[in-house]
Amino acid sequence: MPFPYTRPRRLRRDDFSRRLVRENRLHADDLILPVFVHEAQGRAPVASMPGVERQSVDELLRTAADAVALGIPALVLFPVTAPEAKSLDAAAAWADDGLAQRAIRALKREFPQLGVITDVALDPYTSHGQDGLVDADGYVTNDETVDALVKQALSHADAGADVVSPSDMMDGRIGAIREALEESGHVNTRILAYSAKYASAFYGPFRDAVGSAGALGKGDKKTYQMDPGNSDEALREVGLDLDEGADMVMVKPGLPYLDIVRRVKDHFGVPTFAYQVSGEYAMLKAAAMNGWLDERACVLEALLGFKRAGADGVLTYFALDAARWLKED
Numbered sequence: 505m506p507f508p509y510t511r512p513r514r515l516r517r518d519d520f521s522r523r524l525v526r527e528n529r530l531h532a533d534d535l536i537l538p539v540f541v542h543e544a545q546g547r548a549p550v551a552s553m554p555g556v557e558r559q560s561v562d563e564l565l566r567t568a569a570d571a572v573a574l575g576i577p578a579l580v581l582f583p584v585t586a587p588e589a590k591s592l593d594a595a596a597a598w599a600d601d602g603l604a605q606r607a608i609r610a611l612k613r614e615f616p617q618l619g620v621i622t623d624v625a626l627d628p629y630t631s632h633g634q635d636g637l638v639d640a641d642g643y644v645t646n647d648e649t650v651d652a653l654v655k656q657a658l659s660h661a662d663a664g665a666d667v668v669s670p671s672d673m674m675d676g677r678i679g680a681i682r683e684a685l686e687e688s689g690h691v692n693t694r695i696l697a698y699s700a701k702y703a704s705a706f707y708g709p710f711r712d713a714v715g716s717a718g719a720l721g722k723g724d725k726k727t728y729q730m731d732p733g734n735s736d737e738a739l740r741e742v743g744l745d746l747d748e749g750a751d752m753v754m755v756k757p758g759l760p761y762l763d764i765v766r767r768v769k770d771h772f773g774v775p776t777f778a779y780q781v782s783g784e785y786a787m788l789k790a791a792a793m794n795g796w797l798d799e800r801a802c803v804l805e806a807l808l809g810f811k812r813a814g815a816d817g818v819l820t821y822f823a824l825d826a827a828r829w830l831k832e833d
Contacts (some may be wrong), residue, residue: 528806532827535826536580536823540558542560543603552712554789565611574827575802578621580623581604583628590767597629604623609661612664621669625653628715654684671701671756682750699741700738701730740787752774753776754777755777760808763813800825
């Protein structure tokens with residue numbers, strides 16, 4: 505029916521009717537908290553990410569307690585490796601007594617109900633800051649790196665990780681990890697694959713946080729992370745990872761790539777996650793600290809945008825704050 509018989513504003517007239525017809529909702533169940541863990545005692549602020557801190561394992565347990573109380577279903581661990589533990593072969597990545605492995609055990613011992621997701625990538629452990637092993641020309645090798653990633657993933661599963669999350673973008677690593685998990689009896693260890701991870705300029709604060717920025721220097725990761733101009737390629741990458749045994753897939757970064765989230769969800773219909781990365785966090789936080797934006801309103805709106813685009817969940821450094829705000833509402 506034409507206007508005036510059809511008036512879309514009628515349903516916007518009152519709060520009750522707006523709530524009744526709302527298509528998407530944000531809940532604590534949709535949030536995953538990334539946490540930086542270091543060997544030092546206590547906490548240390550990340551200068552480029554105001555409000556985010558590197559935490560010792562005992563402090564991590566306090567953060568985990570807050571997450572559980574707020575109903576956040578999972579967190580993801582990012583270790584800050586001491587400089588002396590970094591090497592060309594990244595061997596510290598699969599050490600049984602490594603920082604990530606100790607953090608996993610502590611979390612599962614204290615909070616068995618909390619999902620523990622681990623980052624499977626070598627950049628925190630390599631002396632050059634790349635996500636893989638390099639040859640004599642400095643090129644990141646694929647197959648040798650995959651062998652190392654398999655060892656890292658198995659060490660995480662042995663420590664009790666619920667989900668391993670390869671973020672390296674090497675070809676074939678999902679299949680190799682899935683085969684190794686099956687053969688070692690970790691049949692229920694899930695794989696959250698960073699399937700569409702772009703060579704983005706939004707990762708800078710994260711590299712500061714994990715200490716890989718200095719090692720990487722002026723280098724980049726364009727030979728393995730995706731070109732920001734490509735969209736069809738993302739579907740191909742996701743399809744390959746699903747064929748190899750991924751249980752869930754990831755698009756990273758988030759807000760600049762919501763079109764990719766939508767395409768992935770529409771095409772595959774599988775559990776699809778997005779990462780609101782460090783640069784996105786830093787922009788919102790800086791604007792809020794300067795009084796230019798309402799932090800609570802803008803953060804919740806941005807996170808709802810991920811849901812509207814088709815994401816089943818969002819990795820966000822705002823997870824604790826967002827869960828609190830949603831609880832207050």
